[in-house]
Amino acid sequence: MTKTSNPAELAAISKRVRRHIVEMIAAAKSGHPGGSLSATELTVTLFFDVMRHDPANPKWADRDHYIIGKGHACPVLYAVMAECGYTPIDQLKTLRQMGSIYQGHPDVRFIPALEASTGSLGQGLSIGLGMACADRLDGRPSRTYVVLGDGEIQEGQVWEAAMFGGNHKVDNIVCIVDYNKIQLDGFVKDIMPLDPLADKWRSFGWHVIEVDGHDIPALQAAFAEAAATKGKPTALLAHTVKGKGVSFMENNPKFHGSAPNADELKLALEELA
């Protein structure tokens, strides 16, 4: 893979990743496009610019770790890992089929380069903190990035983990909240509101950065600020648009967990051309 810090190149990769996302979910006839599209720039920026990793050596001890707590948004991770060269691009459309490495939720048994099997919401930050603590104990330079859904942080375990991270000053971890304001049953504000979200993380001892989660230079600056923040873990609240990039999916709770049909796929690919 070729890494780049150029925002225009990262934007171009993001567009390819979005095409993969809608194509693979359409082929599977099920899946979660909304939260995959909202997390695209932040995942692309991490893998293609920020993170230390090597697709040719996935278990490199000094690598950075990426965990997607909201495992249902795995199409974005699969597409990005395939673009990096970890896994075959031409098999992305086998998503959710029996025997496919691209399982319905991330499964380390099928893709050993994944850092964790997730899908039961609320567990990713705890796993990430364990990895970050191990790295710190062994003096490795590795950093851990955990992407959580906004609905996901309604899980109590997230706040157990937040308390641990703040108290143990785990400053080699960044918890990214993909704050797209929509969950399965509707808008987060109607289901179980989270605000004041930044204050919540601050009160648990985290350094908080709020950023437009589709603004690549802003994401790059935020990850740099997180890396420079010592003595505290960082919570990156990425304000995003659910379904970003496909007009009829944007801010539409329907596309949290349903696949585009053939006509919708055609429209989506035209918009992502």
Added chain:
Amino acid sequence: MALSTTYELKTGPATRESFGKALVALGHANPNVVVCDADLSKSTYTHLFAKEFPQRFFQCGIAEANMVALGAGLASAGKIPFVASFAAFVINKGFEQLRVTAAYPNVNLKVVGTHSGISIGEDGPSQMSIEDLSLACNLPGFTVFSPADDLSMDRIMHLAAEHFGPVYVRAGRAKAPLIYSTDPGFRIGGSNTLLEGNDVCVLANGLLVAEAIRAAAQLDAEGISVRVVDLYSIKPIDREAIEKASRECGAIVVAEEHLKDTGIGTRVAQVAAETKPCPMEFVGVDNTYAESGTPEGLLQKYGLVATDVVAAIRRVLARK
């Protein structure tokens, strides 16, 4: 007749204390061993490790779900984490995390539940674990142990650390009678025959091993020859020993400080059904929660002492 071996059954340390000491030994032997506890380190005896290796001890506070998944993360990054709490808390509050972050991805996490059974005594049922072995066995890929005494806990802790994969080890609060004076060998999927006999075989684990030995001694005087097997490896289970017991003794009693309905008895019965069925009886907690009391008083009231094993043996012999 005389018993094939004599057991003094002198009082030894609780297996939680043996666990704590074994952890320190493992900590010295392997720098990758780390420990997590949820504000019970003085009760689980992980404080011994914390004192010796403060950098490698993670105080998680009263938050078991986070602790279990944190342990899975430590394991994924190359550590050998032992996460400990009361069995009732680490297994029940951490169960979903044990399932998704440890069992399903086959992560090298070690889980130790202390204060198992009803012999914790005065604290009562909210703190008593009578379901943990069954729940742990419900996790595909988990290896599950229930050691009976000081030496067996030490050996089993070493087995747990050396094995790659998730492991659950059950420990108790009450002082445990010493069964082993020398190491007969312990292995994953093994058991130890403590007394030879051919009229009936009692398969027991934990505190019930000593009760089974007492029962065998009592019945020996009547000319009843009781084989006693320490079934310390719950999963995988020693199929060979069970089949042999059924074939050679023709009657089996399973004794455990656990719910009878879902405990080791059901697993032993499954193996007997698949290999060589025979009449069986079960000693365990019978579809109820216990109460506060002295450990001795509770074990008596809820049917977990030698006289209960004797009664079960008489029942099963009557059905032979």
